[in-house]
Amino acid sequence: GESVGLHLPTLSVQEGDNSIINCAYSNSASDYFIWYKQESGKGPQFIIDIRSNMDKRQGQRVTVLLNKTVKHLSLQIAATQPGDSAVYFCAEKEASGTYKYIFGTGTRLKVLA
Amino acid sequence: NAGVTQTPKFRVLKTGQSMTLLCAQDMNHEYMYWYRQDPGMGLRLIHYSVGEGTTAKGEVPDGYNVSRLKKQNFLLGLESAAPSQTSVYFCASSATSGRPAYNEQFFGPGTRLTVL
Secondary structure: OOOOOOOOOEEEEEOOOOEEEEEEOOOOOOOEEEEEEEOOOOOOEEEEEEEOOOOEEEOOOEEEEEEOOOOEEEEEEOOOOHHHOEEEEEEEEOOOOOOOEEEOOOEEEEEEO | OOOEEEEOOEEEEOOOOOEEEEEEEOOOOOEEEEEEEOOOOOOEEEEEEOOOOOOEEOOOOOOEEEEOOOOOEEEEEEOOOOHHHOEEEEEEEEOOOOOOOOOOOEEOOOEEEEEO
């Protein structure tokens, strides 16, 4: 089985409830942030992104909030479904002009039926 | 449109053996990256390339070499594998600007490498 994520924090949510996953980023100069979803045995999959000149962005059932004051990012998933079970992690892009990303360690989301 | 593909999917090596991991993308992306993913840690950048014929070191480059002879391919080589290189390796690519997303990275499915 997939060994990545053995020591990750876990969030357990009842199906149909909303999920909130948090991420603290490291660089106050980072200008772009992405949330990824990674299912067992697969590569990371883009969920939603946000630029540093925004504090909120909404997608389909997902919302990302950015608080630059405290360097905090959150992902909200509405009406969580069993298919949402995965590891979620954030990534920050270092300041403009670079294409390097710093990735968080991730949170495992378990959806309870 | 296959996106980012990686070969092989799994590999077991003995210490000291060499191998090459192949990454291919069909999105005409300029940037390509190699990461490793280990339990309890975020993705760590090994090497990256900002265009055909160019490569640069990332966060953890020691023990690895790369080549980008063609724009669509990015190869990761291990000359003398060590148990510390047991990991899951991901390749990614990104465009230089514009949508579908601002520098979003597209990832391959990964290669699970075990070094005994």
